[in-house]
Amino acid sequence: MPHGARTPLRATTAMLAAVVLVLAGALATLHAQRAAAATTTVLSADFENGLDSWTGRGAAAVALQSTDSPRGAQSLEVTGRTASWNGATRDVTSLFTPGTSYTVSVWVRLPSGSSGSAGVRLSAQRDTAGTSSYDTIATSTTVTSGAWTQLTASYTPGTFTTASLYVETTGSLTDLLVDDVLVTSTALTPDLTLPAIKTAWASSFPVGAAVEAPETLGARSDVLLRHFAQITPGNAMKPDATHPSEATFTFTGADQIVDYAVAHHLRVYGHTLLWHQQTPAWFFQHADGSSLTTSTDDQALLRSRLQTHIQTLADHFRTTYGEYGAAGNPIVAFDVVNEVVDENQSDGLRRSEWYRVLGPSYIADAFRYARTAFGPNVKLFINDYNTEYANKRAPYLALVKSLLAQGVPVDGVGHQLHVEIGRSVSDIDATLSAFDALPVRQAVTELDVSTYKSSGESWTTPPTTRLVEQGYYYRDVFAVLKKHASSLESVTLWGLDDSRTWLRSGAAPLLFDGTLAAKPAFWGVVDPSRIEATPTPTSTTPTPTPTPTPTPTPTSGGACVVDYQVSSAWPGGFVGQVTVVNTGTAAVDGWTVRWTFGAGEQLSQVWSATATQQGTQVTATNLSWNARLAAAGGSTTFGFIGTSTGTPAADPTSASLNGTSCVVR
Incomplete structure (x- = not known):
């Protein structure tokens, strides 16, 4: 209402009552969604009535014992171990489903009289087509004879023909005591009748999600295919995953995701060819392990390694899926260089091993190698975080302008947008506007919105009011993105659901919760009228210049x-x-x-x-x-x-x- 206007008390009371009723409806809906996600027990073994299908692994033998402080009347004793992987095992082929998340727990102890401590590990083995994979679920390095220790963690298995759980050690051959094994899961029954995100935004830009193997399986796959038109491999295409040693390239994980895209007619946005993180150390070392120098020979060696890496990746996906731009090859874009800007440096560039050996020239080199390798039908992007801040925007913009002036084939500029509720949407608008003026495409590459506003906040599940606020923040962000739709190649969410976010527990930054239920954030993207309760509008005041990453409340310390x-x-x-x-x-x-x-x-x-x-x-x-x-x-x-x-x-x-x-x- 206009400043200074008055509302009669009766009208004010009625308005407040209406707001309370609407908010109560939103709360009831969210609580109902949470209640619908029932937790079920998949496996329980307390060894009170027998071995519960547990057997020895390798040379180990298992037996019931009741005299050495069992947690109930009996526990499982593991003896005769001749190797660290020997232990107690249980087949879970018929109990586990690939792509489903489980909470797995086991209690372990060393027998009485054992000295010192041992590292004990809860693991899983998956076998597919004669190949075995071994997954660490949880480990404790301080298991003793003095008390029972619980190992517990979330576990999402990949594909398998057969699978088993087992308890082993990290090195010791000590006997073990095992008790109270419990595996639970929360049923994932997503509502696949919801309006599709990809359809809602089809006239503006493709909407994608970053994925790992579990997102291509089961209920997560159903949600992914319902709502998204594009996928980004979160880790499977990075240098450490594809090029672990100079003479070794591995594409199993990447091919699994690209195969999935081909089968389901999804676009693929590749990530990433060059990064200061997740690049194996050998890139920057001589054969004897010593560091490369800035000598002409060492610079030539590193450039050769970079070119070989990029060319081999491009050749592999061309050979496997056909020429880029053809119907069988879904790769449409690639992040060529990732996070190379540092606003605290005088030249605006990050000091990394790439920079140490080659100086700033490696950025242009990478783009030129990529154009030669991928050809004209894959758009080549530079990508960075915090680009919505003015002090990061300026060196990023200057770098891209410089590269274009040199004739470097930069097709697009990526903005990660790892943000939190309350970060100014006008800053996002200003950054997109600044790059609109350049002859490049833009992409939002890693969008998520944390419900935390400071490091002092912590919770298992965000307050409902904060989830509603998050919904309206997503609404406001997507309103800005729609304004710049003509320059946007795509918008990618960094993950599918809150249970598999890279952020700390409780951040809940995505559109679906851990049970794949749609959150207010989903409606903020698809239909804001269905968020129901309207909080204070998102601030459009420019955010003060920050440090390179969001600054939480500090603890005590010195200078x-x-x-x-x-x-x-x-x-x-x-x-x-x-x-x-x-x-x-x-x-x-x-x-x-x-x-x-x-x-x-x-x-x-x-x-x-x-x-x-x-x-x-x-x-x-x-x-x-x-x-x-x-x-x-x-x-x-x-x-x-x-x-x-x-x-x-x-x-x-x-x-x-x-x-x-x-x-x-």
């Missing part, structure tokens, strides 16, 4: 900040990134950063730093090119790949810079 992010995760592994900021009054020349992992993670690969790990503590040290941290805000970023037995911890429990305790973000 330094360690910003730790898990950028992606998958069963058994994850990618992490650490930004260290010198907030002191003096420059730092040479740095050592230490942090403590909080969930049993282990380093396996590091870039832009050297690092070692002892127990849970990681020590990372600068390279020659990133040793200096200027006073009052100088920073550097390095990354790593790690292994994990469950969900990696969102933040380390402590961190320091050159011995000084830091703020941890």
Whole structure:
């Protein structure tokens, strides 16, 4: 109403009552959706009445025992182990369904009299066409004889002909005690009569989703095919997945997803040819493991490796699916380079191993190699995050303009849009408008909207009011995207449902919840009138210039900040990134950063730093090119790949810079 106008008390009361009734209806609908998702028990074994179909694996033998502190009257004893993979096993071929998510739990202990501790692991074996796959579900490194330890985690099996669960160790050959095995699942019964997202936006742009193998199976596949016209392989096409060693290329995972696209007439947006993360260390090393230098020979070697990588990928998909642009080949676009902008550097470019060896020239090289390899019928994109912020937008725009001026074949610009409720939609509009002026296509490549507004928030399930607010935020984002539809190649959600997001637990950033039920976010995209309860409109005030990643509330610390992010995760592994900021009054020349992992993670690969790990503590040290941290805000970023037995911890429990305790973000 106009400023200063008054409403009679009776009318005000009536309006408030109406709002309450509408909100109550929205709450009731959401609670009903959650209640409809019943949890069922798939497997339960307490060993009170027998072995419950558990047997020995390898040389191990199993038997019931009742004298060594069972959790009930009896537990399972595992003896005679001659190798770490020997243990107790149970066939689950008829119990598990590929693509279905299960919560798996088992209690383990060492027999009385055992000394020290042992690493014990709950695993699964899947066999298909004579090939076995082994999946780690959960691990504890501190199982003792003093108390029972629970191993529990979510597990989504891939395809199999036969499958089994088993308990093993990480190295010790100790006897084991096992009890109270429980596997549950939540029925996934999506409503496939809902309006299709792809149809709602067909006249504007294709809408896609990032997928892994589980999204191509069962109920998730039904939802994917109902609502999306395009898919992006989340990890299967990245360098570590396709090119693990110089002489080895593997395309099994990528082909599975592209085969699925061909079978169901989906477009494929490839991701990614060059990235500072998830690139094997050998790319930047000599045969003896020493680091490449900036010598002419080493630069030529790295360029050759990059060109070979790109050409081999392009040749494989051409040979397997036909020429690009032909009916049988669904690949329409590819992220050529990913996340190469750093707004904190004077030239706006990230300091990575690619940059260290080749300088900025590698970006143009990658695009030229890709054009030669893929030909004219695959659109070549550059891709980055936080591009909606003005301080990131400026160097990104300058880079693309520079590449175009050099005649580099950049066809498109990708904006990830990993955002949270409340981030200014006018900033998104401003970025899309800025690039509208260039002769390039644009794409939203990794869209998700976290329900958290700060790092201080944490929940298992977001409050219903926050889910409603998320629905309206999606509405506002898609209204902006529609405004720029003529320049958008596609819009991709980074995942299908909340149970498989890369963000921390409770973020719930996608359109469907973990049971594949449509959320208010879904209606925000398809039909905002059905969100029902209207919250305060999304702010259109430009967002203040941020640090490179959203800044949560810090914990206590000294004159330094360690910003730790898990950028992606998958069963058994994850990618992490650490930004260290010198907030002191003096420059730092040479740095050592230490942090403590909080969930049993282990380093396996590091870039832009050297690092070692002892127990849970990681020590990372600068390279020659990133040793200096200027006073009052100088920073550097390095990354790593790690292994994990469950969900990696969102933040380390402590961190320091050159011995000084830091703020941890």
